[in-house]
Amino acid sequence: MTQTQEQPLTSGAPSTSAGATVQLDQLVRTYGQVRALDGFSLQIAAGEFVALLGPSGCGKTTALRTLAGFERPDSGRVIVDGVDLSNVSAQKRDMGMVFQSYSLFPNMNALNNVAFGLRMRKQSGHQRRQKAGELLDLVGLSDQASKYPHQMSGGQQQRVALARALAIEPRVLLLDEPLSALDAKVRAELRDQIRSLQQRLAITTVFVTHDQEEALSMADRVCVMSRGRIEQVDVPSVLYARPTTAFVAQFVGVSSRVPVVLAGQEIELFGQKFPVRTGDVSALSGPVDALIRPEEVAVEVDPAASGFVTHKSFFGATTRLIVQLGDVAVRVDVRSDIAADIELGTRVRPAFVARDVLVAPRLADAAPPSE
Amino acid sequence: MASVNQEIAFLELADPHSKEGVPARASGPRRRWRIRWWRGAVLLLAGLYFLLPLFAGLKFALENIAGKFSFQALQNLPSSPGFSSAFWLSFRLALVTVVISSALMIPTAIYVHLKLPRMRRAMDVVTVLPIVIPPIILILGVEGSAPLTLKSSPYLLSLLYVILAMPFVYRSLDAGLSAIDLKTLTEASRSLGGNWFRTMRSVILPNLRASLLSATVLTLALVFGEYTMASLDNWTTIPVWIVQFNDATDGHIQVAASMMGLVGTWVLLTALIFTFDRSQSRRAQRKTGLL
Amino acid sequence: MSNVDAVTSDPGTSVPGSEAGATNTTSPLKRMFRFATPTLAMSPFVIYTILGLGIPVVFVIKNAFLSNAGHFTGSNLSLVAQGIYRVGFENSIRLALITSIIPGILGVFLAYAIQTSRSSVLRRLVATASGVLANFGGVNLTFMFIASLGTTGLLTVWLNYIKLNPWHYGFNLYSFYGVAFVYMYFQIPLMVLVITPALGGLRQSWREAAENMGASSWSYWRHVGVPVLMPSVLGGMLLLFGSAFAAYATAQSLTTGIIALSPIQIGNILNGNVISGETNIAYAIAFGMLIVLTITMILYTLVRRRSSKWLQ
Numbered sequence: 001m002t003q004t005q006e007q008p009l010t011s012g013a014p015s016t017s018a019g020a021t022v023q024l025d026q027l028v029r030t031y032g033q034v035r036a037l038d039g040f041s042l043q044i045a046a047g048e049f050v051a052l053l054g055p056s057g058c059g060k061t062t063a064l065r066t067l068a069g070f071e072r073p074d075s076g077r078v079i080v081d082g083v084d085l086s087n088v089s090a091q092k093r094d095m096g097m098v099f100q101s102y103s104l105f106p107n108m109n110a111l112n113n114v115a116f117g118l119r120m121r122k123q124s125g126h127q128r129r130q131k132a133g134e135l136l137d138l139v140g141l142s143d144q145a146s147k148y149p150h151q152m153s154g155g156q157q158q159r160v161a162l163a164r165a166l167a168i169e170p171r172v173l174l175l176d177e178p179l180s181a182l183d184a185k186v187r188a189e190l191r192d193q194i195r196s197l198q199q200r201l202a203i204t205t206v207f208v209t210h211d212q213e214e215a216l217s218m219a220d221r222v223c224v225m226s227r228g229r230i231e232q233v234d235v236p237s238v239l240y241a242r243p244t245t246a247f248v249a250q251f252v253g254v255s256s257r258v259p260v261v262l263a264g265q266e267i268e269l270f271g272q273k274f275p276v277r278t279g280d281v282s283a284l285s286g287p288v289d290a291l292i293r294p295e296e297v298a299v300e301v302d303p304a305a306s307g308f309v310t311h312k313s314f315f316g317a318t319t320r321l322i323v324q325l326g327d328v329a330v331r332v333d334v335r336s337d338i339a340a341d342i343e344l345g346t347r348v349r350p351a352f353v354a355r356d357v358l359v360a361p362r363l364a365d366a367a368p369p370s371e
Numbered sequence: 372m373a374s375v376n377q378e379i380a381f382l383e384l385a386d387p388h389s390k391e392g393v394p395a396r397a398s399g400p401r402r403r404w405r406i407r408w409w410r411g412a413v414l415l416l417a418g419l420y421f422l423l424p425l426f427a428g429l430k431f432a433l434e435n436i437a438g439k440f441s442f443q444a445l446q447n448l449p450s451s452p453g454f455s456s457a458f459w460l461s462f463r464l465a466l467v468t469v470v471i472s473s474a475l476m477i478p479t480a481i482y483v484h485l486k487l488p489r490m491r492r493a494m495d496v497v498t499v500l501p502i503v504i505p506p507i508i509l510i511l512g513v514e515g516s517a518p519l520t521l522k523s524s525p526y527l528l529s530l531l532y533v534i535l536a537m538p539f540v541y542r543s544l545d546a547g548l549s550a551i552d553l554k555t556l557t558e559a560s561r562s563l564g565g566n567w568f569r570t571m572r573s574v575i576l577p578n579l580r581a582s583l584l585s586a587t588v589l590t591l592a593l594v595f596g597e598y599t600m601a602s603l604d605n606w607t608t609i610p611v612w613i614v615q616f617n618d619a620t621d622g623h624i625q626v627a628a629s630m631m632g633l634v635g636t637w638v639l640l641t642a643l644i645f646t647f648d649r650s651q652s653r654r655a656q657r658k659t660g661l662l
Numbered sequence: 663m664s665n666v667d668a669v670t671s672d673p674g675t676s677v678p679g680s681e682a683g684a685t686n687t688t689s690p691l692k693r694m695f696r697f698a699t700p701t702l703a704m705s706p707f708v709i710y711t712i713l714g715l716g717i718p719v720v721f722v723i724k725n726a727f728l729s730n731a732g733h734f735t736g737s738n739l740s741l742v743a744q745g746i747y748r749v750g751f752e753n754s755i756r757l758a759l760i761t762s763i764i765p766g767i768l769g770v771f772l773a774y775a776i777q778t779s780r781s782s783v784l785r786r787l788v789a790t791a792s793g794v795l796a797n798f799g800g801v802n803l804t805f806m807f808i809a810s811l812g813t814t815g816l817l818t819v820w821l822n823y824i825k826l827n828p829w830h831y832g833f834n835l836y837s838f839y840g841v842a843f844v845y846m847y848f849q850i851p852l853m854v855l856v857i858t859p860a861l862g863g864l865r866q867s868w869r870e871a872a873e874n875m876g877a878s879s880w881s882y883w884r885h886v887g888v889p890v891l892m893p894s895v896l897g898g899m900l901l902l903f904g905s906a907f908a909a910y911a912t913a914q915s916l917t918t919g920i921i922a923l924s925p926i927q928i929g930n931i932l933n934g935n936v937i938s939g940e941t942n943i944a945y946a947i948a949f950g951m952l953i954v955l956t957i958t959m960i961l962y963t964l965v966r967r968r969s970s971k972w973l974q
Contacts, residue, residue, distance in 0.1 A: 427810030505908030512718025596799030629805035
C-alpha cells in the first residue's frame with residue numbers, strides 16, 4: 001500500500017512533537033444484528049492525516065471511538081507507538097478528540113475549557129493559563145478567552161474544542177465530523193485552519209467525515225469505508241482517479257454505470273475498445289458494467305446519433321448533461337460555454353476519453369441518475 | 372398545597388422542551404458493576420420508603436375492626452353520615468370549576484398563542500403565581516374582601532379553584548397548542564374557507580383533546596383533594612369530611628376514604644400521563660422527523 | 663432610495679409604493695380599534711385574575727398595616743415579628759429548609775439512579791410514579807401515614823415485633839419532625855421530576871470529552887457535572903422550599919394546629935381558635951409569608967435562567 005506523506009508547511013520551526021504511529025488490527029464490533037466493524041485494519045504513519053470517509057452507518061465513527069477508547073471492540077487490537085492500548089481506558093490514552101458539536105464544558109469559559117486537560121495533568125495554574133492562551137492564539141481566538149460556550153458561534157466553539165484537544169499535546173488527534181454542524185462558509189475556513197495546524201504540529205490525525213470534499217481536500221490518505229469494511233485506502237488523487245471498487249467509484253465523485261461486454265482484458269464502450277483497469281479481471285464473471293466519470297466522457301452534437309440529452313444542470317464552470325442511450329443514462333460534464341449550444345433533446349454522440357475503464361459486476365437494477 | 376405541587380409537577384411533565392435523555396454513562400466494565408450495585412441500593416431504599424406506607428394504608432383500609440381482611444370499611448363509607456353530601460358537594464364544585472376554567476382559559480390560550488406571542492412571557496409569570504400566593508393566603512384575603520352573597524355560596528370555592536388551577540390548565544393548553552402549530556393550522560383552515568367557529572370546532576379543539584383531558588383530570592384531582600380553602604371557608608368537601616369524621620368505633624373508615632382518594636388520584640394521573648406522554652412524544656417525534 | 667422616489671413620482675406605473683402611502687393615513691379610529699381588540703379579548707382573563715387573585719392579595723397587604731380601628735399602623739407587623747408568631751416563622755422556615763435540602767439531595771441521587779438504569783420500563787414507571795406521588799394531597803397522605811406509622815400503625819406494629827419500634831426511639835409522627843418526614847413523601851418525587859430533565863441535558867459528549875482529557879469519574883463530576891447541574895438543583899430546592907413553606911393541609915390534618923407554623927397560625931385565627939381581636943395579625947403573618955415567598959420565586963427565576971442557558 002503506497003503511503004505518501006505531504007511535507008509540513010515550512011511556516012515555522014519544524015515541530016518536535018512527532019505524532020504516534022497507529023495500527024488498528026482486525027477490529028470487529030457488533031451491535032445486535034449489525035456489524036459496525038467487520039475486520040477493520042489500518043496502519044497510520046506518524047504525523048499522517050487520514051480521513052475515514054463513508055456514508056452513515058459505515059462504521060467510521062465506531063472505528064474512531066474504538067481508537068479513542070470509548071468503545072471496546074469484540075476482537076482486534078488498537079496499537080499506538082507499538083503499545084497495545086486495547087485494555088487502556090480512554091482516560092489514559094493521551095489522545096485529543098474533537099466531537100461533532102456541543103462538547104465544550106458549558107460552565108467554563110474558553111480559556112478554562114482549553115486548560116482542562118492540563119488541569120487533569122496537574123499542571124500549575126500559571127502554566128495552564130499560559131499554554132491555554134498560546135493555543136487560543138493558535139486558533140485565532142485569544143480575544144474570546146473569557147467567553148462562555150453559549151456566547152460563541154458554532155465555528156468558534158469548534159476552534160476552542162480543537163485548541164482544547166491540542167493543549168494536551170496528544171499523540172493522536174481525533175476528529176469526529178467536527179465540521180458537519182457548521183455553515184458552509186465557516187466549514188471551508190475551518191477546514192483550512194485544521195489542516196494547516198495539523199501540518200505545522202505534525203500530529204497524527206484521524207478525521208471522520210461523510211463529506212468527500214472535506215476528506216479529499218484535507219487528508220494525506222483517505223480511507224473509504226462501507227458496512228464496517230475498508231473499500232479503498234489511498235491518496236486522494238488516486239482514490240478519485242482510480243477507484244478500485246464500484247462503491248468507491250460511486251461514493252467518491254460521480255459515476256455512471258454503462259452495461260458492457262467483457263472480452264478478455266477489454267471492453268467496448270461507445271463503439272471503441274478500452275482496456276479494463278481493475279487488477280484482477282479473472283474475478284469478474286458474468287455481465288459487467290463500466291463505471292465512468294462525467295469528465296471522462298465527451299459529446300459531439302450529431303443529428304444522426306442515437307443518444308439525446310434529457311437533463312442539463314448548470315454548475316458554474318461546467319454543465320452536467322445526462323445523455324440517454326437506450327436504457328442507459330450517462331452523466332457528462334461539459335464546459336458551460338459549449339453546453340450553451342446544447343439544448344434538451346439534442347442528439348449527441350458520446351465518446352470515452354480516458355485511457356482505461358473501471359469495470360464492476362452488473363447491478364441487477366441500476367436506477368438512472370436523476371440530476 | 373396539593374395544587375402547588377400539581378402545578379410544579381405538571382410544569383415539568385408538560386414542558387415541551389424537556390429532554391428525554393439519559394445522562395452520560397461511564398465506560399469500562401468495572402465501573403459499570405460498581406454503579407449497578409449503588410443504583411440498586413438507592414432504588415431499593417426509595418422503593419421501601421414509598422411503597423411500604425402505601426401498602427400499610429391499603430391494608431388498613433381493607434381491614435375490619437377485628438383486623439381481618441374485609442371490604443367493610445369501604446362498604447360502610449358511602450353510608451357514613453355526611454359522606455354523600457360531601458361527595459356531592461365536591462362533585463358540583465369540580466364540575467363548575469372545570470366549566471368556568473375551560474370557558475375562560477381556552478379562548479385566552481388560543482388568542483394569546485395566535486395573536487399575542489409576546490404575552491406568553493407574561494403568562495409564564497402568571498403560572499408561577501400560585502406558588503407565591505398559596506391557598507392559605509388566598510382564602511385569608513377572600514374571607515375579608517368577598518361580598519357576603521358570594522361568601523354564603525360554596526361556589527366561591529369554585530371561583531378560587533379556577534385561579535388555583537389556572538397555571539397548569541394554561542400550561543397544558545399551551546403545550547397542546549405548541550405541539551400542533553396552531554398558527555399554520557388556523558391559516559390553512561381559514562384559507563380553505565372555514566369561519567372561526569368551524570375552525571375551532573373541527574381543527575383546534577379536536578387537536579386539543581389531550582391537553583383538555585389532562586387539564587380536566589388535574590382539576591378534578593385538585594378539587595377532590597383541596598383542604599385548606601374548603602375547611603377555612605367552612606364547607607364540607609370530601610377532604611374536610613375525612614378530617615372531621617371521627618367514628619369512635621371504626622377508624623378504618625377515615626383511612627379507607629383517604630386511600631380511595633390516593634388510589635383514585637393515582638389511577639387518574641397514571642392514565643393521564645400515559646395518554647399525554649404517548650401523544651406528546653409521538654408529536655415531538657413527528658416534529659423532528661424521526662417518525 | 664432614489665429608485666423609490668422615481669417610482670412614486672411617476673403616475674403612469676402601478677406602484678407598490680402606494681402601500682407605503684396607505685399606512686401613513688390610518689385613521690386614529692382604526693388605530694384605536696387595533697389596540698382595542700387584544701384588550702377586549704384578553705379582558706375576561708385579566709379581569710378574573712385581578713378579581714380572584716389581585717384583590718385578595720391587595721386586601722391582605724393593606725390590612726397588614728391596619729389597626730383594628732382602621733388606622734395605618736406598623737404594630738401588626740411588629741407584633742408578628744416577635745413571640746409565638748416569630749417562632750411560627752422560624753419554624754416554618756426551618757421546616758421548609760429541612761424539607762427542601764434533604765429531599766433535594768435525595769431526589770437528585772434517586773433521579774440519577776433512575777436515569778442511568780438500562781431498563782426503560784423502570785424509567786417510565788418511576789417517571790409516572792413521581793408525577794403521581796408529587797400530587798398526593800395533604801389530607802389523604804396524612805391518614806395513610808397515620809395508618810402506617812401512627813402509634814398503632816401497621817408498620818409500627820411490624821417494627822415493634824423486631825424491636826425497632828420508632829416510637830420507642832423518640833419518633834413522633836405528630837411532631838415537627840414527623841411533619842417533615844411526611845413532607846418528604848411528595849417533596850422527593852417533586853425534586854425527581856424537576857431534576858430529571860436537567861440530568862437528561864448532561865451531554866454524553868461532555869463526559870467523553872472530560873474522559874478524553876484525562877478526567878476520572880470524580881473529576882468529571884467535580885469540574886463539569888456538578889457545576890452544570892447546580893443551578894437546576896438550586897432551582898429545584900427553591901421550588902421545594904416554597905412548596906413546603908406555604909403548605910397547610912398536611913400539617914394541619916396531622917397535628918390539628920398544635921405546632922407553631924405560620925400557615926397554621928393563620929388558620930387558627932381564621933377558625934376562631936384564637937382571640938378574635940387579633941384578626942389583623944393574620945394579615946400581618948400572611949404579609950410576612952408573602953415576602954418570603956416572593957424572594958424565593960425571584961431567586962428561582964434567576965437561577966432558572968442560568969440553567970436554561972447552559973443546558974440548551
